[in-house]
Amino acid sequence: MKTLLPLALLALFQPPRPVTSDGAQLFEAKVRPVFAARCLSCHKGTQAAANLRLDIPQGWKNVVASGKLLKAVRHEPGVAAMPPTGTKLSERELAGLTEWVRHGAPGPVTLAKPDPAKHWAFQPLQKSPLRSPEGVEAMVEAKRQELGLSRNASAPKSVWLRRVSFDLIGLPPTPSEIENFLGDKAPGAESRVVDRLLASPRFGEKWESLLTMPSAPSAPKRSCF
Ligand code: HEC
Numbered sequence: 001m002k003t004l005l006p007l008a009l010l011a012l013f014q015p016p017r018p019v020t021s022d023g024a025q026l027f028e029a030k031v032r033p034v035f036a037a038r039c040l041s042c043h044k045g046t047q048a049a050a051n052l053r054l055d056i057p058q059g060w061k062n063v064v065a066s067g068k069l070l071k072a073v074r075h076e077p078g079v080a081a082m083p084p085t086g087t088k089l090s091e092r093e094l095a096g097l098t099e100w101v102r103h104g105a106p107g108p109v110t111l112a113k114p115d116p117a118k119h120w121a122f123q124p125l126q127k128s129p130l131r132s133p134e135g136v137e138a139m140v141e142a143k144r145q146e147l148g149l150s151r152n153a154s155a156p157k158s159v160w161l162r163r164v165s166f167d168l169i170g171l172p173p174t175p176s177e178i179e180n181f182l183g184d185k186a187p188g189a190e191s192r193v194v195d196r197l198l199a200s201p202r203f204g205e206k207w208e209s210l211l212t213m214p215s216a217p218s219a220p221k222r223s224c225f
Contacts, residue, residue: 169206
């Protein structure tokens with residue numbers, strides 16, 4: 001049983017993924033490319049034309065709120081038409097900017113730079129409460145109660161033996177294995193079965209056969225590597 005635990009723990013401790021939001025995606029997809037190609041040559045940094053910076057969210061806040069930004073790109077009266085040279089923005093670009101303004105003109109997601117020394121890989125190992133089969137059971141039980149699910153009755157011993165045998169070695173138990181297990185009333189009978197199966201050459205053969213099995217007829221033979 002013990003040998004399988006590290007695999008389960010590995011899955012639990014994947015590093016968190018960076019946060020993204022719909023607003024930031026909208027900005028990245030429909031606004032940043034337009035600003036970059038058509039506006040930033042004049043509207044960025046401390047020398048920005050009309051003192052309007054489009055390279056930072058605080059910069060565009062006022063012209064978005066006053067409606068000037070959309071008016072300028074739509075060439076509506078009351079503000080200079082933008083961009084002042086070259087072609088007007090396309091209908092698609094205008095629709096993108098309009099949608100973005102309607103969503104409150106979100107900026108890109110700025111993630112605070114994490115301290116590299118705090119990366120999980122550099123933390124000293126700690127004893128996890130999950131580092132025992134009982135810990136995993138407790139976690140599953142807590143989630144079960146939270147979701148209000150009821151537990152299935154335990155499988156009968158013969159069914160359990162069949163399942164664990166197929167799981168680990170891909171073969172059903174032999175009649176004498178069934179008889180031995182049904183007769184083993186001492187505590188830890190299940191663990192002894194699992195240890196026997198893990199020690200069996202059939203265990204390695206089963207996993208080897210899965211790794212070398214092509215997933216599609218055209219796939220290379222060792223498709224996992
Ligand atoms: C070639 C330089 C240049 C480019 C490119 C340019 N602008 Fe401008 N922008 C200006 C100048 C100069 C003004 C001031 C015009 C005036 O007041 O007559 C201005 C003014 C504005 C204003 C009005 C600011 C205010 O407070 O009145 C807005 C809004 C604006 N630009 C948006 C944009 C957008 C959006 C783009 C890209 C689609 C863009 N501009 C591209 C030079 C540029």
